[in-house]
Amino acid sequence: MNQGAAAVHATPKREETTAYKILFIIGLCHLLNDSIQSVIPAMFPVLEKSMGLSFTQLGLIAFSLNIVSSIMQPVIGIIADKKSLPFALPIGLTFTLVGILGLAFAPRYEWIIVSVLLIGLGSAIFHPEGSRVAFMAAGPRRGLAQSIYQVGGNSGQALAPLITALILVPLGQKGAALFAIVAALAVGLLIYIANWYSKKLKYSSTQKKVKRAMKQIDHQVSKSIKSALILVLFLIFARSWYTSGMTNYYAFYAIEKYALTIKESQMFLFAFLVFGALGTFFGGPLADRFGKKNIIFFSMLGAAPLSAFIPFVPATLAFIMLSVAGFILMLSFSVTVVYAQELIPGKIGTMAGLTVGFAFGMGAVGSIGLGYLADLIGLPLTIMLTGFLPLLGLFTLFLPSDKTLSSWHQ
Template sequence: MSDSIDRRGMGALSGGHLATDFASGAVPAMLPFFAAKFDLNYTLTAVLMLAALASSSLTQPLFGLWSDKRGALWLLPAGIGLAGVGIGLAAVAPSYGLLVILVFLSGLGIAAFHPEGAKFAVFASGRKRASGMSLFNIGGNTGYALGPIIVTPLVLWLGLGPGGLLASIPVVLGAAAVLLALPYLSRLRPEARSPGVAVSGTDDVRAVLILGGVIGFRSVAWFGLLTFVPLWVVSLGNSEADGNRMLSLMLVAGAVGTLTLGPIADRFGLRRTLLVAQAILTPMILVFVLVGGVVGALALMLVGICVVGTFGLTMVLSQMYLPEHVGMASGLSIGLAMGLGGIAAVALGGIADAIDLETALVCCAFAPLAGVVLCFFLPSPAVASPVATAPASAYPLLD
């Protein structure tokens, strides 16, 4: 295993992650425009978010299992391409039902990319897994943050249909770039560098379940904010553009958090950093909702740092807890546990319709407290070691 990060391979993987999550970040940015076009209430708006999360998150463990058993490097460009085409066509969907289907298909593309991408990011990281995963995630977090920053002005300028179609073009171009990089990426497999790499450590299913609970409770708050922050700002008498600017502020802060919390975790420990970040969420969300203004905006930025900045930490922990199934670990940490937050977002939409949006946001603020309790039960992971991989024959470029 190399002592240094393969910069070329990581650049391709992080760039692909950026393109994929740009499509993902476009969904919450377009929610106010979809709501206006189809006259949606809070619950139906949250169903759109659920459709995106059910496909992009809940199916990721299945793609992770495929990755572990056979390998499927072709899923990287194919997933990015499907994500871009799906979100572009969703912008011109003539009916709500078709809109839900297209958002769901776009999410499948996102799900296809992540487990294989995360596993090859481990290969490219060498022994610096935490630093390498931070570089991989900064691409995704930046892409997610750029979604509302780019999509909102395009839609306001050109309209929902043309603006959404134009925004999908960079994603499709990203798929083409990753396709061209596949021959180089295929050489990052451990078999290609050091035949006979063995797996050190055994899977700790109990630890993964506890970690999944932490991620799930964190995701309830996160996806509640992704869904309702723009609508909350609009409900206070501001414009849709103002709502998406607030969302962008949270996401950009999260991208910065990816780079800052990684070194902190290296110094103070993965579990300790995760615990502190999780504990900060509830008071900061309450400040955003109940205080508002500049103070509320700063609190929301801190929320973004604490949530997005710990994505890489939980991914590395899950891979350490499941050293024999790294693809599955990635699918679980990125996908299944986070997808539970999308289901909760629909429930929060029901609360918003039955009572009001402020009550729904206050409810989502308290979810991370349960995750704080679970953090105390996380065991210490084994020392990072070479990961298990599918046989080399399972990685034809376009099999």
């Protein structure tokens, strides 16, 4: 083992323990952050009525959120990898706090766009540094740590149907102001996290050695590592395209095929998201035990038969299969983040930004493409074709094994 790699592993034993308290707090903050983000699409029916917005205007709101949140995440990650930014976490949520208040009381469409941009910026700042905190608190259980962190975000996103029904429908646009309380709570928790983060950096007596070692490794990144990263991102995009297609269009398909009400169709979506959140949680511990590549492969290929047959079965069976498919498919969500972080050590924030933020943006692009396809060939055929996207998981076979991944940085 060379001196650079030795420095990476030469951390005090006390740093190798898993800080569960920190993990649960950052996971809760992730839930609070993403539940606030989910307020925006949940408000679309309310804004359409209160302001008379067109579908194009609503689409621009969604685009504004996604483009800032997704594109900025890798940028923030790159900056944070060069210089740790502990207090960026509460500062990011403060942007979100201002944005949600602006959204609740916006008198005109232009103010809504500005408010959404602030929420997107807050989310872009939070996610890479949040993933870094999970990495730092993980100890030897990196898969579990990312699962605890990521399941918070997925659970927050799954709350959108409930937020619409319980808060925004009865209270209208101003009901979003209640989420300022949620944002303020997150800011308070993140100040605590930021203090822990700062102390962790000061405590580490090998921090400078680790950074020097990481720079040495960065210059030695081979074509094989770059190819593996491109393949991981491709697999994430395929998963994102499928989940975006189902969350945006399956409800319309279910209404048409099974003669469901809007409320009943939302329960299909809610089940898909909730079981996906459960899958996110279990994926990390399973990867710690059975290997990251194995879980990514099982996640994609295990969901493929279910996703392919969902459009052809009766409503009750479709509900069950959709739930199971969501669980299996999202087993790989946190695992792909850890795989990328271990693929290129020292770029924790950058990899988190690419695998979560940029992939989220690509999912939005995929959603637009599927929407265009639905207009071109019809919704039923589009949903059927979408069901075959998880088959792209076969490309997982070309990923380096966990053992190979470890050997590249020794």
